[in-house]
Amino acid sequence: MKRIVYISVLLLVAGACKKEYKYSLDQTTSPVSTLYAPQDSLFLQITPGGSSVIEFEWAPAHAEDGSLVQYEVAFDTVKGGNFKNPLFTVSSDNTGVATTATISQSTLNSIAKMAGIGSLDTGRLYWTVLSTKGLNTVPGTQTHMMTVVRPAGFDKIPTDIYLTGSATEGGADLSKAIHFKSTAAGVFELYTSLTSGGSYQFVDANTGTPTTYFITGPNLKQSGSNSYTDTTAQVRFNLDFNNALATVTVIRSIDVWYGDFDDVKYHLTYNGNSTWIDKNQLIVEPTESWGAEERYKFRFTVNAGGGASDSYEWYGSSNGDNSEPTATTAPSYFYLFPVTSDQWNNEYKFETSTEDNKQNDIEVFLQPDAPYTHTVTPH
Structure with a gap:
């Protein structure tokens, strides 16, 4: 009798456990409604060198289930666009969950280039903030515009640079052009000497018909050469093709x-x-x-x-x-x-x-x- 009662109790408990539970993932999030910084219609003369940055900030969005929302600053060239296919996006600080984004001017320079704004040209970028919960991404309800002026630079950054010309140690023979040290992407350095009364130029290859560059003031420009009339000297060239800058140090x-x-x-x-x-x-x-x-x-x-x-x-x-x-x-x-x-x-x-x-x-x-x-x- 005890055995029968024991089995019945187990069956009763098992039957009681056959309750069905249904779970659903709520991916609803509100849009970002307010952009704080930078202000609308900002005018920015981009200076991408060094540690210069622009701080972006906005009001938080809210997830329906109370969990974290992730953010991206989205850029485009279309006024009043819906940002479904933005030109470029940058995750917010703190791995995408902060309501701020610290964006370098070098990155903004790259975005402006993607937008078709040429070197030393002026153009407009539009930005908003995308809020994301799970697979659901919502564009902000507010858009700001910034007018940017790009610095001097080159659309194609060389991966190698050489020094050639009658004022150089290798002379005008292109095959003997002197290779620069690459210190960063698009940045080059060379210790060498220059002989008075000659000329020099920078080239992106030591064979064929390479692209040539020369120095004018503090800037690098394409297609040309420099005359060297100063006293014969040892020099250090520092060339930054990202920003078209050159320094000659004796x-x-x-x-x-x-x-x-x-x-x-x-x-x-x-x-x-x-x-x-x-x-x-x-x-x-x-x-x-x-x-x-x-x-x-x-x-x-x-x-x-x-x-x-x-x-x-x-x-x-x-x-x-x-x-x-x-x-x-x-x-x-x-x-x-x-x-x-x-x-x-x-x-x-x-x-x-x-x-x-x-x-x-x-x-x-x-x-x-x-x-x-x-x-x-x-x-």
Whole structure:
């Protein structure tokens, strides 16, 4: 009898559990109704370099089920458009859930280019905010317009740049054009020399019929060359094709900065092919209470853009402090990085046992197709 009652109870419980539940995912969200910033009819002279940004802000939308809403700032070129197929979208801050978006002027420059606004031209962009819940995306009910002026730039950014011309080390033979170091997409650097009385230009290939570029004022322009009539000099070219900007820096000297002297001690001379050397230099390490003092880095004396006065740049180790190198020290120990003028930090050390009180060749290599570095070679 107990067995029958027990089974009946189980069947009764099982029957009671056969309740059906139905779930539905509510993807309803309200549109963004108010745009706070930037203001409508903003006039923006785009300056994409550096860290310049524009802050976008709006009132929150609300999901029907109370969960998070995601946002995108949508751009288009059509006044009164519905933003179903926007020209470009940017997710809001905090992985898309904030009611703000920090958008760089470089990104806005790219969007303006997509909108067909040419270099140095003026055009209009329209923007709103899309609110999304699940698969449901709703455009905002308010639209703002901004008038933008694009900076100088090129529709096609070169991936390689070379220097050629009668004023250059490679001469006018295109096959001997000197390759630039690429420091970022569309940005290039080269240490070299120019000979007075010649010309130079930049090209995007060293064969065939490449596109040519030249410098006018602070800007890069296409199809041309520069005459060089100044004194023969060592220079550093910095070219930014994203913003069509160019800087020519004269390298007056490269010297060994000796920490113990808090001043320069050894002078290097240009040796061609982006290298400077001090041959047969007698290195004598001063003796201090803690022993032989061997710390050094490099000081560049430069003149940027034909300025009225020269300035200093320091290059040294990426490490704040170093041990003396040995025969097994990695080549990266000697790599050159921009550092501060601090008397003691970011310095290398001469190898006392092999270099102190001996003739040494100190050589700095600023060649484009390898890391910037230096060597100390005892005789």
